[in-house]
Amino acid sequence: MPKVVAKYWEPLEGGKVKCTLCPRECVIPDGGKGFCLVRVNEGGNLYTTVYSEITSANYDPIEKKPLYHFYPGSVIFSIGTNGCNLDCKSCQNWEISRRDTPHLRQVFTPEMAVEYAGRYGSIGIAYTYNDPIIWFEYVKETAEKIKEAGLKNVMVTNGNINIEALRELLPLIDAFNVDLKGMDREYYLKFASFPNPNVWQVCEEIKKAGKHLELTKLIVPGFEEFTPENFERYAKWIAENLGKDVPLHYSRFFPAYKLMDTPPTPVEVIDMAYDVSKEYLWYVYVGNVIEPERESTYCPQCGELLVRRAGYSVEVLFTPDGKCPRCGRPVDFVF
Numbered sequence: 001m002p003k004v005v006a007k008y009w010e011p012l013e014g015g016k017v018k019c020t021l022c023p024r025e026c027v028i029p030d031g032g033k034g035f036c037l038v039r040v041n042e043g044g045n046l047y048t049t050v051y052s053e054i055t056s057a058n059y060d061p062i063e064k065k066p067l068y069h070f071y072p073g074s075v076i077f078s079i080g081t082n083g084c085n086l087d088c089k090s091c092q093n094w095e096i097s098r099r100d101t102p103h104l105r106q107v108f109t110p111e112m113a114v115e116y117a118g119r120y121g122s123i124g125i126a127y128t129y130n131d132p133i134i135w136f137e138y139v140k141e142t143a144e145k146i147k148e149a150g151l152k153n154v155m156v157t158n159g160n161i162n163i164e165a166l167r168e169l170l171p172l173i174d175a176f177n178v179d180l181k182g183m184d185r186e187y188y189l190k191f192a193s194f195p196n197p198n199v200w201q202v203c204e205e206i207k208k209a210g211k212h213l214e215l216t217k218l219i220v221p222g223f224e225e226f227t228p229e230n231f232e233r234y235a236k237w238i239a240e241n242l243g244k245d246v247p248l249h250y251s252r253f254f255p256a257y258k259l260m261d262t263p264p265t266p267v268e269v270i271d272m273a274y275d276v277s278k279e280y281l282w283y284v285y286v287g288n289v290i291e292p293e294r295e296s297t298y299c300p301q302c303g304e305l306l307v308r309r310a311g312y313s314v315e316v317l318f319t320p321d322g323k324c325p326r327c328g329r330p331v332d333f334v335f
Contacts, residue, residue, distance in 0.1 A: 002041070002120045003047035003048065004047060004048050004051040005045060006019070006021070006048045006137060007136060007137055007165070008020045008021040008136070008165050009039075010158045011044055014029075014030075015029065015030035015043070016029050016030065016046045017041050017044065017046045017263070019034050019046060019185075020162055020164075020165075021133065021161065021165055022036075022133055022161050022162055022165075023160055023161075023162060024085055024194065024195045024196065025142075025195075025206075026039075029041060030042070030044060032163040032268060033100075034085075034213060035072075035087075036083040036084060036085045037083045037084075037098070038081070038083035039083075039136075046089075048136075048138075049066045050081040050083060050105065050138070051138050052107055052108060052109050052136075053102070053106065053108065054079050054081050054100065054105060054106060055081050055104050055105050055129070055130070055242035056078075056079065056081075056130075057077070057078065057116070058077075058078050059076070059077055059119075059120055059122060060075065060076055060126065061073075061074075061075060061312040062074045062154075063309065063312050064312065065154060065156050065177045065288060066177060066214070066249050066285070067124055067175055067177055068214065068247055068249070068283070068285060068297065068307070068309070069089060069212065069247055069283065069297075069334065070174075070175045070333070071123050071152070071257040072307050072314055072333065072335065073315075074121075074122075075120060076123055076125065076154060077113075077116050077119070077122045077125050077126070078125070078126040078128050078129065079104065079108065079125065079129070079292050080096060080128055080129025080130045080132075080199075081101065081127070081135055081138075081310075082096050082101055082105065083097065083100065083130055083134045084098065084118055084131040084134060084310075085133060085134055085158070085194070085333070086158050086160065086161060086181075087193040087194075087257040087258050088181065088191060088192045088257075089191055089192075090220055090253055090256060090258070090259045090333060091257045092256050093130060097129075097130040102212045108240045110138070110141050110145050111308040113142045114142070114145045114199070117146055117149070117151050118149060118151060122151075123151065124146055124151035124152030124154065125142070125151065125152075125154070126155075126156060127142075127143075127153075127154070127323040128155075131158050132156070132222055133158070136161075136165060136286065139155070140169060140172065141190055143172035143173060144172060146172075147172055152175070152335040153172055153174050154175045154177075155169075155173050155176050155177075156177045156179075157176065157177070157178060157179065158179050158181070158199065159178035159179065159202045160197050160198060161202060161204060162196075162198070163198070163201065163202070166202055167321055169286070170206070170211060173211060174334075175211065175212035175213070175214075175216045176206050176212070176213050177216055178199065178202070178203055178206070178216070179215075179216045179217075180199060180203075180216065181197075181218070182223070183233045183234060183237060184190070187223065190223060190331075191220070200237070201283055203241075207246070211303075212334050213242065213247060213250075214247040214249065215238065215249065216247070216249040216251055216287070218246065218253055219248050219250055219253060219265045219269060219270060219273060220253045220262070220265065221253065221265055221266075226266075226269045226288045228272065230274065231276045232276055232279075232280070234248065234273075234277065235248065235277035235279070235284075238280070238281060242313055244280065244281050245282055245283065245332045246281070247284070247285060248281055248283070248284050248285070249286075250270055250273045250274060250284070250285070251286075251287040252264060252267070252286070252287065252288035252289050253265045254288065267289055269300075271286070271291075271294070272291055274286055274294055283297060283300075283332070290310075290311070292308070292309060292310040295309040296308050296309050299324040299326065299327060299329055299331075301327050301329040302324060302326050304324050304327065305317055306324060306331055315324055316335075322335060
């Protein structure tokens, strides 16, 4: 595919350009590329090199995103490409996110995406695997076509995008899972080589726009204190700034990428984070562990089991009109 002129950049002196898509705001010399690897300066113009090209595609359970409160038990067509604006030390998809491998990509136009997104009972499309922020031009055009087809758009993202660009996407995206690495800039710099995150403001914008939002927090040994006070920070901030109804997924770390010598997160730490956060939030879940009682959803009013989960096995128990079968409270699900 020919390169496509990128959005969100400005020319600078000497043939340089500044990319303004994300808060990193790379200044790129002629012939160079941004930190994301896939936005390149050629002759003083910024191009995207991955428009209509994918490295990965699959039909996934929606719970794998993870989205537990958005069409539970459904399937969604999922695609990704190369590149990312972070360099997380535990990245599980580093072969595509931190490598530019055009020889592994294949052409996949927005029209093809719509066709595949409607097959096999899929509810739509998830932009995932690498970070879809740096795929902005393709995601926007594809999301418009998905919307026209009456299907759903989902973004699984690190959430670090400049607000102007986010607002261009918000009318098109139905649900977000945002990977919340940490609660301060120091964590992002140490763990993800990202000096100026704005993920917290992005989450507030998503929620303000009325979009479905869930958060994932990977708990990695060696990067923060494993104390109740630390995990209270996450839960309190979510409850106060986004709402008690926003689901929080705590995920167990396993050795990957630059942390192959780091041991897995102790299960008791995952359980502690869950217990602490349940004091502030209605919906907290654990991932990468087998604990069905902590993967399932309960009514925040009466405690009734609403959705039973064990891995990707899902049983919806709330009523067809979306109410708790015991107390009648409307459930906090999109279904």
